[in-house]
Amino acid sequence: MFQKLVESLSLDTKKKTRNELDDYVHIGVLQAVIIAMQSVSPGMETLLLMSGKKAGKMMSIGSSSSLSEALEKAEKKFRELRIGIIESENIKEDEVVVKVRECMMCSNLANVGRPLCYIVGGILSGFIENEIKTGVQVYENKCVTMGYDYCEFIIKISH
Numbered sequence: 001m002f003q004k005l006v007e008s009l010s011l012d013t014k015k016k017t018r019n020e021l022d023d024y025v026h027i028g029v030l031q032a033v034i035i036a037m038q039s040v041s042p043g044m045e046t047l048l049l050m051s052g053k054k055a056g057k058m059m060s061i062g063s064s065s066s067l068s069e070a071l072e073k074a075e076k077k078f079r080e081l082r083i084g085i086i087e088s089e090n091i092k093e094d095e096v097v098v099k100v101r102e103c104m105m106c107s108n109l110a111n112v113g114r115p116l117c118y119i120v121g122g123i124l125s126g127f128i129e130n131e132i133k134t135g136v137q138v139y140e141n142k143c144v145t146m147g148y149d150y151c152e153f154i155i156k157i158s159h
Contacts, residue, residue, distance in 0.1 A: 052124075070127070073131060078100070084100040094157040094159065096155050107144060109144060117151050125138040
């Protein structure tokens with residue numbers, strides 16, 4: 001069943017999924033669902049991270065020769081799908097700092113003193129892993145819900 005759903009999924013922004021309503025869904029709906037999921041169980045954060053990782057792999061073509069190239073592709077895909085605006089900083093061979101502005105998960109939410117964007121971190125992780133064909137670890141150390149104007153993820157390549 002899962003594979004059939006994956007095959008029917010379209011991430012093509014030029015192809016409309018719905019005829020009358022168009023493809024736009026207000027970001028507040030997504031945020032409400034994710035916040036509700038996190039309130040149900042503390043373990044939901046791991047589920048969101050892993051779900052995001054699977055989604056990120058689906059969004060990736062999987063053909064980058066370097067971390068820099070994978071990040072360029074991620075920047076384009078995140079903007080195209082309106083997940084957020086990526087800015088990569090301090091790119092090293094095995095680590096990079098990625099800022100996400102206008103993040104789909106936390107834009108305009110209150111400062112609650114902890115990060116919220118597990119699904120976005122998962123998407124980044126899955127996308128990069130699939131592009132460079134090696135494992136990565138992603139850690140969110142800054143978030144709008146921690147009082148910042150952006151989210152910041154540390155991505156480390158597993159060797």
